[in-house]
Every structure is written in C-alpha cells, then in structure tokens.
Amino acid sequence: MIPQRAVEQFLVFIKAHADNVNNSDFGMPLPDGSIGRVVPTLPIDAVWHAVLQHTEPYAAACEQIAGGFVHHIPILTEGMMDGTAVTFTLAALHGTGYRVDMEFWYGEAESCCPPNPPQPGNK
Structure with missing residues (x-):
C-alpha cells in the first residue's frame, strides 16, 4: 500500500508539471x-x-490538476544524474504553494527504466 504522504507529493508533482509545462523560461533541455x-x-x-x-x-486526476493527461516518459539525462533537474523540480514544487515533504525529494532524480529506452514507434 502506498503511503498517503507519497500520493500527496505525487499530486504536488503533477501540479508543478502543469504550472510549468508551457513556461519557456523554466526548465532544462532534454535529448529530444x-x-x-x-x-x-x-x-x-x-x-x-x-x-x-x-x-x-x-486520467481524471490529470485532467483536474493539469488540464490533460500527463504522460510518463522514462528518460535519464545528465541533469537528472547530477542533481540539476531536482533543483528545477524543487523550485517548481515550492511554486505550487503546497507543502513539499522533503523526505520524498531528497537526492538525485533517477530513471525507473534503462537509460533512453526505446519509445513506442521507434526501434
């Protein structure tokens, strides 16, 4: 069973994504x-x-929080490995105004999947 605190932090993550997905002044370049x-x-x-x-x-939660479906795209970038991406993420999380439980945001981000796995439609 997933702890409620973890789910809450996931929802803050989705909100942070929604608040910044179209912000051209915030973020870092990805390989694609x-x-x-x-x-x-x-x-x-x-x-x-x-x-x-x-x-x-x-999908319903994404629609309500982010205005549309938030896709999970497994990648691993240098910024994720060196902690830069977490710096951007923490700024976005705090920007939501919701409580950020640092227990869930400590350390570097890591990919759940192998580095740059094949994407659907690509071989």
Whole structure:
C-alpha cells in the first residue's frame, strides 16, 4: 500500500508539471529537444507507476490538476544524474504553494527504466 504522504507529493508533482509545462523560461533541455520542467525521484516515480495501473482515476486526476493527461516518459539525462533537474523540480514544487515533504525529494532524480529506452514507434 502506498503511503498517503507519497500520493500527496505525487499530486504536488503533477501540479508543478502543469504550472510549468508551457513556461519557456523554466526548465532544462532534454535529448529530444524538448524542455524538462520537473522530474520524479524514485519514491515519486514508484507512486506514478502504481497510479498508472489505474488509468481512469489517473486520467481524471490529470485532467483536474493539469488540464490533460500527463504522460510518463522514462528518460535519464545528465541533469537528472547530477542533481540539476531536482533543483528545477524543487523550485517548481515550492511554486505550487503546497507543502513539499522533503523526505520524498531528497537526492538525485533517477530513471525507473534503462537509460533512453526505446519509445513506442521507434526501434
């Protein structure tokens, strides 16, 4: 069972994503040329994987919080490995105005998947 505090932090993460997804002045370049705004730590990514197994309530929560579905795109960038991405993420989390429980945001972000796994449609 996922602790309620972890789910709360995941929802703050989704809100931080929504607040910054279109902010051209915030974030860092990703390998595909897009801009990364927020990244999960391993505990938050574990929650993400769990909620993705329940697509209808996840999609509804995304719609309510972010205005649309938030896709999980497993990548691992240098910024994630060196902690830069977590710095951006923490700024975004605090910017939501919600409580940020640092127990879930300590350390570097890591990918839950192998570095740059194949994406659907690409071999």
